[in-house]
Amino acid sequence: MSSGTEGLAPGRSLLHIKLLVFWQGLGTLGRASLLIIVLFCSMAVFAPWVTLHPADRGSGPALAGPGGGHILGTDDLGVDIWSMLAFGARTSLIVALAAACLAGLGGSIVGTAAGYQGGWWDTAVMRAADVLIILPELPVVIVFAAFLGPSLGNIILVLVGFSWTRPARIVRAQVLRLKEEPYIRMAGLYGASPLYLMVRHLLPEVLPIVLVQMVQLAGRAVVVEASLAFLGLGDPTNRSWGMMINQALDFPGIHFTPYWQWWLLPPALALAILVTALAFLARELEPMADPRMRRS
Numbered sequence: 001m002s003s004g005t006e007g008l009a010p011g012r013s014l015l016h017i018k019l020l021v022f023w024q025g026l027g028t029l030g031r032a033s034l035l036i037i038v039l040f041c042s043m044a045v046f047a048p049w050v051t052l053h054p055a056d057r058g059s060g061p062a063l064a065g066p067g068g069g070h071i072l073g074t075d076d077l078g079v080d081i082w083s084m085l086a087f088g089a090r091t092s093l094i095v096a097l098a099a100a101c102l103a104g105l106g107g108s109i110v111g112t113a114a115g116y117q118g119g120w121w122d123t124a125v126m127r128a129a130d131v132l133i134i135l136p137e138l139p140v141v142i143v144f145a146a147f148l149g150p151s152l153g154n155i156i157l158v159l160v161g162f163s164w165t166r167p168a169r170i171v172r173a174q175v176l177r178l179k180e181e182p183y184i185r186m187a188g189l190y191g192a193s194p195l196y197l198m199v200r201h202l203l204p205e206v207l208p209i210v211l212v213q214m215v216q217l218a219g220r221a222v223v224v225e226a227s228l229a230f231l232g233l234g235d236p237t238n239r240s241w242g243m244m245i246n247q248a249l250d251f252p253g254i255h256f257t258p259y260w261q262w263w264l265l266p267p268a269l270a271l272a273i274l275v276t277a278l279a280f281l282a283r284e285l286e287p288m289a290d291p292r293m294r295r296s
Contacts, residue, residue: 026284026285026288027284029280029283029284030280030281030283030284030285032277032280033276033277033278033280033281033284034277034281036273036274036277037274037277037278037281040089040093040270040274040277041093043086043089044086044087044089044090044093047083047086047087047089047090050086051080051082051083051086051087052069052080052083053069053070053079053080053082053083054079054080054083055079055080055083055084055086055087055088055239056079056239057079058074058077058078058079059074059078059079059080059083060074060078060080061074061078062074062075062076062077062078063075063076063259063263064078065258065262066262070082072085072262072266073259073262073263075247075248075263076251081244081262081263081266082266084239084244084267085241085244085266085267085270087239088239088240088241088243088244088267089241089270090238090239091152091225091235091238091239091240091241092222092225092226092240092241092242092271092274093222094152095152095155095156095159095221095222095225096218096219096221096222096225096278097218098156099156099159099160099163099217099218099221100163100214100215100217100218100221101214102156102160102164103159103160103163103164103167103214103217104164104167104210104211104213104214104217105210106160106164107163107164107165107166107167107168107171107210107213108167108168108171108203108206108207108210109203110125110164110168111125111167111168111169111170111171111172111175111206112171112172112175112198112202112203112206113125113198114126114168114172114175115171115172115173115174115175115176115179115202116175116179116194116197116198116202117194122172125168125172126169126172128165129165129168129169132161132162132165133165133166135162137162137224138224138227140162141158141159141162141224141228142227142228142231142233144158144161145158145228145233146233150232150233150234150235150236151235152235152238155224155225155228155234155235159220159221159224159225163217163220163221166213166216166217167210167213167214167217170209170213171206171209171210174205174206174209175202175206178201178202178205178206179197179202183201184197184201184202187201208288211285212282212285212286215278215281215282215285216278216279216282218278219274219275219278219279219282222271222274222275222278223271223275225240225242226240226241226242226245226271227242228242229241229242229243229245229246230242230243230245230246231246232246241267241268241270241271242267242271244263244267245264245267245268245271248260248263248264248267249264251263
């Protein structure tokens with residue numbers, strides 16, 4: 001028993017030290033942003049336990065103000081606003097996490113292979129990235145989302161298709177520098193395969209920069225998903241903040257009534273706060289991922 005406990009203690013201590021170093025490396029703004037993101041994630045995960053009413057059907061009088069069992073009031077169908085806000089966070093965060101992970105990891109793999117292999121593969125990847133970068137992202141995403149249909153999977157697929165380019169270009173630039181390092185060249189001379197070098201040496205080196213890019217991509221994904229839902233191109237079976245804003249603005253004369261205060265304002269504020277927190281966290285993580293920025 002004692003030997004097993006002693007074996008686990010150093011691992012726990014090392015993890016604690018790494019988390020402490022990471023927390024201390026963030027500034028005040030980065031810490032506040034991280035806490036906000038954790039708060040929104042907790043709200044999404046524990047939505048069934050932090051809400052009192054269903055988010056897909058009426059549970060009270062229509063257009064009721066805050067109070068009477070409804071923290072933020074109800075919409076024109078009597079659906080609880082707080083329940084829609086909590087469950088809507090799930091949709092926004094699922095899209096952000098899936099798009100950021102797939103685009104970040106996929107772009108880093110493509111960029112690593114392009115930078116290390118060079119040749120026609122490098123040329124093809126960079127020309128494809130150039131074409132996607134010069135295209136206006138939101139109009140093209142709207143067209144593809146309308147063509148593919150209002151599905152959450154289709155939205156993620158379109159976002160990944162237009163978001164992998166930036167991680168790929170940044171990782172490629174890093175790999176072009178790293179592959180000239182003496183230890184990489186020596187490993188290649190001693191028979192290490194390109195796949196081994198990319199997986200064992202190159203990808204771990206660029207991973208911190210990729211994580212920063214993933215945080216930035218998550219913020220962009222939240223905005224694009226909300227924009228598509230606001231335009232009526234989102235998945236109607238999944239509540240989202242953009243869809244809440246769309247439904248609120250469709251109500252006649254909402255700006256001339258007090259309803260906007262508890263119907264339109266909460267999802268708009270939640271969307272703005274989450275995107276701002278992701279942007280500030282990415283800004284704080286950049287010097288930690290790239291020592292050259294920290295020295296400057």
